[in-house]
Amino acid sequence: METMAPDVLISEEDIALRVEALGKAITEEYQGQEVTVICVLKGAFMFCSDLIKKINLPVKLDFVALSSYGDGTASSGTVKMELDLAESIKDKNVIIVEDIVDTGLSMKTLVQLLEARGPKTLKVASLLYKPSKTKHSVSIDYMGFEIEDKFVIGYGLDYAGRYRELPYIGVLNAGN
Ligand code: 5GP
Numbered sequence: 001m002e003t004m005a006p007d008v009l010i011s012e013e014d015i016a017l018r019v020e021a022l023g024k025a026i027t028e029e030y031q032g033q034e035v036t037v038i039c040v041l042k043g044a045f046m047f048c049s050d051l052i053k054k055i056n057l058p059v060k061l062d063f064v065a066l067s068s069y070g071d072g073t074a075s076s077g078t079v080k081m082e083l084d085l086a087e088s089i090k091d092k093n094v095i096i097v098e099d100i101v102d103t104g105l106s107m108k109t110l111v112q113l114l115e116a117r118g119p120k121t122l123k124v125a126s127l128l129y130k131p132s133k134t135k136h137s138v139s140i141d142y143m144g145f146e147i148e149d150k151f152v153i154g155y156g157l158d159y160a161g162r163y164r165e166l167p168y169i170g171v172l173n174a175g176n
Contacts (some may be wrong), residue, residue: 001055004011005170005174006153006166006170006173007057007170008168008169008170009170009171010147010155010169011168012133012167014142015023015050015168019127020048020051020114022051022054022142022144023051023055023056024124026051026055026095027055027056027057031059031092031111033093034057034058034060035055035059035092035093036060036062036094036095037055037060037061037095037097038059038061038085038089038095038096038097038108038114039061039062039064039097040065040097040098040099041063041083042065042099042100042156042164043100043157043158043160044097044127045156045164046156046164047155047160048097048098051097055128060087061137062084062087062089063083063088063161064083064085064110064153065081065082065083066080066082066106066110067079071109076117077105078109079090079105079106081113089116091119091120092120093120093121094122095141095142096110096114096122097125098110098127099156099157100128100130101118101128101130101138101140103135103136104134104135104138105135105136105139106114107138108136108137108138118131124140124141125140125141125142126140126142126143127155128145128147128152129147130147130149147169150171152169152174153170153171153172154167154168155167155168
């Protein structure tokens with residue numbers, strides 16, 4: 001078992017400040033309305049959990065899971081919905097909450113699938129965005145941080161199922 005910790009890219013404190021600002025922006029935008037937050041499993045679970053605590057509105061929470069990278073660090077090029085929503089989003093104010101937009105394929109596919117179900121509004125919150133990797137344009141309404149093209153882990157994001165529990169966003173170094 002490795003003992004070296006990953007390098008910190010975005011600290012716990014910086015994440016907390018940004019998540020608070022995003023929650024405030026959402027609260028202001030939807031004043032007097034209910035929002036349906038859709039957490040994209042598994043990577044967005046920690047971001048989503050912290051974000052909804054900073055949204056001062058009635059919130060409903062639902063989950064989807066998309067096929068992921070598996071145990072590697074490169075996209076397979078196809079996206080499948082592995083777990084569907086429990087409830088209808090027709091006429092709801094929907095906010096998709098994702099961990100990271102990389103090539104944009106997952107988010108573009110999910111937005112198309114959910115648009116077809118007739119939400120009142122549909123917006124996207126993503127903690128991280130890698131602009132240099134974008135192949136499919138996706139509009140991110142609430143963005144945490146733009147990062148360079150590095151494979152990141154922690155704060156919900158994994159590498160081969162590990163590191164999700166870290167309270168910061170990190171980068172694996174040669175030692176681990
Ligand atoms: P996209 O479809 O935008 O290429 O990829 C989005 C998904 O790929 C994310 O939801 C995440 O699961 C995975 N992904 C992309 N980049 C990274 C990364 O740097 N680290 C981790 N852990 N997952 C990533």
